[in-house]
Amino acid sequence: MGLSASPGFMQGKYAWLKLLLVTAIVLLNGYAIVLMYAGGEYAFALLTLVVVSTGVYVFVNQKTYAHRYIFPGIAGMVVFIIFPLAYTVGIAFTNYSGTNLLSLERVEQLHSQKTYMAKGGSFDFQLHQDVSGKYVLALTQDDTLYTSRLVDMVSNADIRAQKLTLDTQRIKLQVADSAPASDVAPIKDVISHRQFLNSVILVTPKGDELVMNGLRKFSAMKPLYTRLEDGVVLKESGAIIDGPSILRNNQTGQIMLPNMEIGYYQYINDEGEFVGDRLAPGFVVGVGWKNFDRVLTDNGIKEPFIQIFIWTVIFAAGSVAFTLAIGMVLACLIQWEELKGRAIYRVVLILPYAIPAFISILVFKGLFNQNFGEINAILESLFGIKPDWFTDPLMAKSMILIVNTWLGYPYMMILCLGMLKSIPEDLYEASAMDGAGPISNFFNITVPLLMKPLTPLLVASFAFNFNNFVLIQLLTNGGPDIIGASTPAGTTDLLVSYTYRIAFQGDGGQDYGLASAIATLIFIVVGALALINLKLTKSEDRAA
Template identity: 55%
Template sequence: MSVIQTELPQGNKWFSLGNGLKWLVITLFALFACYLVVLMYAQGEYLFAILTLILVGLGLYVFANPRAYAWRYVYPGMAGMGLFVLFPLACTIAIAFTNYSSVNQLTFERAQSVLLQNQFTSGHAYNFSLYPEGQKWRLFLNDTQNEMLLSEPFDLNAPPPTLKVEKTTAAPTEEAAPLRVVIQNNKQLGTLSVQLPEEKVLRMSSLRQFSEIQSLYVLGEDQKTLLNQQTGVRYLPNKDTGFYQAVDAQGQWQTEVLSPGFTVTVGWKNFLTVMFDEGIQKPFISIFIWTIAFSLLTVVFTVAVGMILACVVQWESLKGRAIYRVLLILPYAVPSFISILIFKGLFNQSFGEINMMLEALFGIKPAWFNDPTMARSMIVIVNIWLGYPYMMILCMGLLKTIPDDLYEASAMDGANLFQNFFRITFPLLIKPLTPLMIASFAFNFNNFVLIQLLTNGGPDRIGTTTPAGYTDLLVSFTYRMAFEGSGGQNFGLAAAIATLIFLLVGALAIINLKASRMNFD
């Protein structure tokens, strides 16, 4: 009893020390997280700040509260899903309702700040020369009216942000620096702001001149209107287009806009454009149909080829089965981008080995990259080659789960090889393969790498307002719209199509799951 009384305080001491250390770590982590949140907010990254605050707050609650002990094992996975899946999806959907593009990337305040930084050079210019002053230099200015100005000595290696000059009656007696020195120090001279006695500012405008620099735009009293000091034109922010747009004396919009623009909410405009703009609607519908056909053909043929080859290499009477297995699995071991580039060379119309063989055997040279039908056929062939080894490996494993008694019973009934395959092997393989086939369908629905490396979507369609090709899938069509559009990179429209792709793939996956009547419980 006495031993217990002497050891309990020691145990409580260690318990208190461990508990205090835990709270110290939690406190330090919370302070660091708060610092990150404040830093993100100060940088204008409001969404990331809110997301970080939510995840850190939930994490601190889960790991600090004993009642939420069970959630400690689930929270990391949920946090990862929220950070890497749900958050990008939410951002994509949010962008789909804006005019976010290559010319409308900034917030209104940031776009206004960028425009106010624009400057222009007035007509009054001064010729300049550099004169040595010991280890430093003096800047001598003179204009057409014979006004002469001389600066204080300054260091060219560390020029001051503002250099003051005073009027003088004559140039320095030293020999001026040659043009070579000016060229060598062009970058340093370009950073100089020369302040005249009347408070005007000059900036370097050429290798021999400094000119008066003024702000191109000034902000009006309403803190929104911009006035062009060079032309006198007024600009107002157009909340419908996301640009500062010129207005006349009556306040009517003119055609001139200022770039960069700013991001505004456009509602369902991007979705309506996809549905009703003929230049986008027609290729979108055709590409959608081709995407489904491509995904279905790939799944059907990869499963068929993989299943048949798995049955062949599992055939006990076949000699050298191990060698065949290795050779047939090789396409899966080689990185897909290397295989795609090799096939791009093999299908070359003029020098590819495939056309050479076809010409020698049948006298034909298909235009694989120029004819839409041949290009699509090539895409399907290459994708089957890349995908069948995966299905073959799965089928090889599933074949081992089929009891031999079934084949023995069928042999006793006089069944042949094909009857065994279609009545025993295929039904027992297709059911466990169905979820994987659905996953394969979803993957090929968004198979961007194959299209980008092999055809880049070509051959291109004619008469569309956005880049679109006959082999484009919806995902590559979205990419080309976002990054290759001739009218600017339209991320908002691309995000709208990406949102539609997400809904379509999700709906097709649900339909496939229901059609297969699989019970995953």
């Protein structure tokens, strides 16, 4: 009997329901894509479009319907691994940071919204409510009183309820000899009509235009910058500068242009050269290999990076070595048949692995406290010493290795317990007949036979400790700090915690571009370790 192809997703008894489900998915994700694109999130919009359209094609097309089982896994890998990696690498080639977060268009808009106090100054004002429910605006400056006509105001609540769009109203003021006879409205009336008041322009008898500048003030505020649509002619050279983002300072007359090399607006001189300080906020621009170059050439970054890289390798290798040594020895002891209560010892020794790591780390942080910790209390009573675990770089590194060894040895012990059972007892019996003792058997039989199958797992453990962020963050937070570093860097930082501190704890603004460059370098190192692990695993398979 021949095999027939399995029915497609759009076939069968409930085809109409499946079509409805696919339509809903397409519409919802299409709406989300439009929103992301409108918000400037082009990368996320493209990712959603590719994943959803591919998924719909796989599930709708009968030829690709068999791939529905592997599509969720591939989609998850694209969304949670490949895309974040590509996005991080992309950021590494930009100046994206805490001070350069926005697009050029958004920065231009923010500058255009800045105002300054123009001729006319500031006026104190009050609202006076007439018996008819209308209001009179009374402004004072230098003992001179100005009043407006009766104004019919709209409250904030009515604007929201009726979805009104307020047009700008120009209301003329006149000099008054006395304040209006009506009572002064309380401040809550100003607040409840603030949207209307913000849309009003008051014109003084001198022609000065006033806008609301606080709950009790109207001021002659004017835009600080004006966008020049027709470009500008330089006085010195006569050259014409044209572009969509030219701004003129209305106070000084200076021209400001976006500097695409540094990602900030700057003023230019009559020759078109950038002068003066950068104007925050900045915008995101591509900087090429600059962030990678900073890691390699800037001594304030290069030296801490090299120091932290060396410590990261030492920490990862030391953690693997210490946990393996202790775990293997304890596994051999637990397997010793003459040891009574082996089951109890096995449970007790596995407990550090069963307790959540962050709890153990915080407990050790208290135990190693330099002034009140139990460890220093014991050391002082026995040897008269109180090590500076958190302020001395060497002692801090030693403390980290001690804590990580405690956290990691149960894992190695469990691995060795399983592998010890695969070693033939005949080898030990033959060795005993030759007069070898337990120590000789351990180094000549147990260790060589365990190391071969353990090697891929040791490489994986090295890679894990290479990025052991939680331990460093909770125990030392990278401290003590490295003197002379131009970025946040500590002597106990690993590359991953160093990257985190650059990205989120920078004093001069979080430098996401530099952090992404370092994260890219970390990925290359960890990726190389993964390849080594893969080759070792293949070698084991061929040997088997």
